[in-house]
Amino acid sequence: MSRVQEFIRVLDDPSHPTLEGTDPLDAALLSLVAHVFFADNDLAEAEVEKFSRLCPDDDDVNARIHELRGVPIDVEALKSAFPTMAQRGELFDLCEKAVWGDDKVEHGEMDMVEKLMKQLGFDA
Numbered sequence: 001m002s003r004v005q006e007f008i009r010v011l012d013d014p015s016h017p018t019l020e021g022t023d024p025l026d027a028a029l030l031s032l033v034a035h036v037f038f039a040d041n042d043l044a045e046a047e048v049e050k051f052s053r054l055c056p057d058d059d060d061v062n063a064r065i066h067e068l069r070g071v072p073i074d075v076e077a078l079k080s081a082f083p084t085m086a087q088r089g090e091l092f093d094l095c096e097k098a099v100w101g102d103d104k105v106e107h108g109e110m111d112m113v114e115k116l117m118k119q120l121g122f123d124a
Helices: 003-012 026-037 047-056 061-069 076-083 084-104 105-120
Strands: none
Touching: 003 026, 003 047, 003 084, 026 047, 026 076, 026 084, 026 105, 047 061, 047 084, 061 076, 061 084, 084 105
């Protein structure tokens, strides 16, 4: 199972254990999830709880999300780490799961994901 799939599983299933271990991709994936969660300029408690399951050792998840949100997504690093369209498709799946983090979809979230997917080489 890829690290992206592990992230998706943790976000999707509250009964699934929290994310374990570390991976070189974690920083980029956490940043991506933080940006999607906050794309509607509202950070719901459900999103904070889900994010905490991705980084269970973090003492201040809310602050971590805001910190990550303050740094632009490094699209070139994502392209390098996920060179195939199939791998980038998993990123889309992760974004889709994150969009539903608060059980509602806002325009800002979908706009952000659509823009990112174009930058990653997907057609609109």
